[in-house]
Amino acid sequence: MTSAPAESSPPVLDVRDVDVRLSGRTILDRVSFSIGAGEFTGLIGSNGAGKTTLFRVILGLQPTNAGDVLVEGRPRTKRGQPIGFVPQKFLLDPDLPLRARDLVGLGLDAQRLGAPRPSRARHALVDEMLEAVDARRFADTRVGRLSGGEQQRILIAHALIARPRLLLLDEPLANLDLRSAHEVVELLARITREQDIAVLISAHEINPLLGVMDRVVYLAEGRAATGTTDEVVRADVLSNLYGHHVDVLNVHGRVLIVAGAGEDTDLAGHEVAFPTSEIKRESAP
Amino acid sequence: MSFVLGAIFAPGFFTSEPVHIALAIGAVAAIVTGTVGVFTVARGQSFAGEAFGDIGTTGGSGAFLIGVGPLWGFVIGNLLAAGAMEAIGIQRARGRDLATGVVLGASIGLAALFLYLATTEQSTTGATVTILFGSVFTIASSTIPLVLALSAVVLGLMFTLYRPLLLATVSPEMAAARGIPVRLVGALYLVALALGAALAAITIGSLLGTALLVGPAASALRLTKRPLLAMATAAGIGIAAMWLGVVLAYDSYEWPPVGHGWPVSFFVVTIVFIGYLASGLPGRRRGGRDQTPAAATPAPRLPAGD
Numbered sequence: 001m002t003s004a005p006a007e008s009s010p011p012v013l014d015v016r017d018v019d020v021r022l023s024g025r026t027i028l029d030r031v032s033f034s035i036g037a038g039e040f041t042g043l044i045g046s047n048g049a050g051k052t053t054l055f056r057v058i059l060g061l062q063p064t065n066a067g068d069v070l071v072e073g074r075p076r077t078k079r080g081q082p083i084g085f086v087p088q089k090f091l092l093d094p095d096l097p098l099r100a101r102d103l104v105g106l107g108l109d110a111q112r113l114g115a116p117r118p119s120r121a122r123h124a125l126v127d128e129m130l131e132a133v134d135a136r137r138f139a140d141t142r143v144g145r146l147s148g149g150e151q152q153r154i155l156i157a158h159a160l161i162a163r164p165r166l167l168l169l170d171e172p173l174a175n176l177d178l179r180s181a182h183e184v185v186e187l188l189a190r191i192t193r194e195q196d197i198a199v200l201i202s203a204h205e206i207n208p209l210l211g212v213m214d215r216v217v218y219l220a221e222g223r224a225a226t227g228t229t230d231e232v233v234r235a236d237v238l239s240n241l242y243g244h245h246v247d248v249l250n251v252h253g254r255v256l257i258v259a260g261a262g263e264d265t266d267l268a269g270h271e272v273a274f275p276t277s278e279i280k281r282e283s284a285p
Numbered sequence: 286m287s288f289v290l291g292a293i294f295a296p297g298f299f300t301s302e303p304v305h306i307a308l309a310i311g312a313v314a315a316i317v318t319g320t321v322g323v324f325t326v327a328r329g330q331s332f333a334g335e336a337f338g339d340i341g342t343t344g345g346s347g348a349f350l351i352g353v354g355p356l357w358g359f360v361i362g363n364l365l366a367a368g369a370m371e372a373i374g375i376q377r378a379r380g381r382d383l384a385t386g387v388v389l390g391a392s393i394g395l396a397a398l399f400l401y402l403a404t405t406e407q408s409t410t411g412a413t414v415t416i417l418f419g420s421v422f423t424i425a426s427s428t429i430p431l432v433l434a435l436s437a438v439v440l441g442l443m444f445t446l447y448r449p450l451l452l453a454t455v456s457p458e459m460a461a462a463r464g465i466p467v468r469l470v471g472a473l474y475l476v477a478l479a480l481g482a483a484l485a486a487i488t489i490g491s492l493l494g495t496a497l498l499v500g501p502a503a504s505a506l507r508l509t510k511r512p513l514l515a516m517a518t519a520a521g522i523g524i525a526a527m528w529l530g531v532v533l534a535y536d537s538y539e540w541p542p543v544g545h546g547w548p549v550s551f552f553v554v555t556i557v558f559i560g561y562l563a564s565g566l567p568g569r570r571r572g573g574r575d576q577t578p579a580a581a582t583p584a585p586r587l588p589a590g591d
Contacts, residue, residue, distance in 0.1 A: 059461070059462045061461055061462070080326045083462065084464035085458075085463075086457060086459075087456055087458035087459055087462070088458075092455065093327065095326075095506050095507070095508055096327055096454075096455065096506075096516035097323065097327065097505070097506050097510050097512050098451070098455065098510070098511075098512055099510050099511060102511065102512065103455060105397075106448065106451060106452050109448065110449060110451070110452040110460065110465065111447045111448070111449060111464055111465050112363055112448055112449075113446070113447075113448065113449070114444060114445060114447060114449045115443045115444060115448065116448065125535075140510075142510045142512075143455075155459075159457070196329060204319065209407065270542070
């Protein structure tokens with residue numbers, strides 16, 4: 001999937017031995033991984049595993065205690081480096097006087113001063129981006145009145161319109177129904193290939209991403225295991241990561257990661273990384 | 286035709302200099318507060334606007350006491366208040382309510398003293414009414430340059446900040462991820478809000494200023510879904526309310542008690558309130574989500590000036 005010249009150029013994102021400690025607590029512990037162009041990478045971990053902190057580090061908003069973050073081979077210090085970002089699910093005010101297309105347009109130049117000058121070229125660029133995320137039909141709706149899946153599309157278009165090489169999405173599937181989540185994942189996988197960008201998407205459930213991930217970065221206890229899904233989502237690797245025994249169960253092409261299984265009466269009180277809600281998902285589209 | 290005009294505009298309306306000043310300052314203040322107010326409502330900072338009203342009272346009454354124009358008092362008081370708010374973090378939705386309440390209480394207490402002193406010294410209640418409820422007919426023409434200068438500063442600030450402020454309003458995280466200094470943008474907006482509140486205070490009084498700041502903007506948010514259009518609509522509603530208020534107040538000299546006009550501020554705030562109620566009507570009929578065929582929805586009827 002990765003094109004040949006990518007071998008010689010540096011990875012789009014290179015995270016090297018990043019340590020973050022906040023008020024004495026270790027949030028990230030020597031986290032290292034890299035993502036190349038055209039790679040769709042999942043950042044998997046339960047709530048509080050440090051996913052959002054890692055995003056803040058990559059964006060340059062969170063100082064590190066050790067380690068480096070390189071974006072296209074350069075340290076992530078200066079402003080204006082090409083990173084698209086979709087933050088964790090937040091509530092857009094339904095009364096905000098802002099159409100979907102206005103928010104996408106802000107993705108072009110929100111950091112500039114003054115009001116944007118409307119032009120045919122700008123309008124066409126916004127239209128093209130809306131088309132790319134299949135959002136033309138609600139382009140003129142107030143952005144706060146769109147459904148969760150529709151808002152995600154608009155936020156993705158906002159993040160992508162300035163043509164970043166790296167796109168970060170913090171839990172974009174949280175609070176989406178199964179169908180919308182599936183659509184958003186398909187959209188992101190397609191954009192990753194078409195635009196040859198590096199995509200890092202965090203999620204607390206691995207299953208919605210299983211078919212499309214090129215690589216997985218699995219965060220637990222502040223540490224990360226990284227590789228292809230087959231290399232990482234294994235009982236030995238994850239047990240090592242969690243520091244206690246973990247079972248990985250394959251159920252009809254889905255995985256269940258269960259702590260302390262084997263003594264099946266013992267589930268309660270142990271950490272269950274993926275809650276039992278996974279089991280009810282057999283009617284996925 | 287002239288009969289109808291005569292019934293609306295009392296004799297002397299168009300030749301009165303206080304009326305000219307009231308119309309001009311009212312329009313300028315409405316444009317500024319409409320522009321600023323859209324963000325006040327969208328950012329959920331109406332409380333900050335109200336706080337400026339309370340603290341502006343102290344500044345305005347203090348200025349009155351030492352014989353300076355009240356606008357200076359509003360401006361300086363509000364700018365100091367903006368600094369204090371930034372320091373204690375009131376601008377965040379879950380700010381330090383208790384600290385704010387204590388500061389506002391102390392400020393109003395001080396205003397009570399200033400107003401009492403002003404009243405006993407000059408044996409008139411004019412100061413109290415002017416500061417608290419405004420008196421757009423008694424604004425000295427020498428105040429106009431300051432009003433225009435402040436308005437230019439606020440509008441310049443709003444134009445400059447427009448894009449970063451808009452994104453920071455939608456999502457501080459998205460703005461920060463782009464390298465926008467979210468805190469600085471918020472602080473500068475607070476300055477614009479402080480000055481806007483001062484201009485509102487000079488026209489309809491420090492206590493009622495919030496109505497001009499928030500009312501037209503809240504109506505505009507219901508009527509339009511585009512940010513610049515919302516600012517223009519809010520300004521238009523504000524101008525309509527100010528001018529209609531001036532006309533009615535002028536007419537009210539002939540209403541009981543004859544020879545004593547009703548306060549302009551009463552009319553302005555009432556019109557703003559009615560406008561807000563009316564702006565909810567189209568939305569209610571249309572239902573929650575406005576659909577793409579925007580042409581099917583009725584065009585905003587209220588704005589007169591955009």
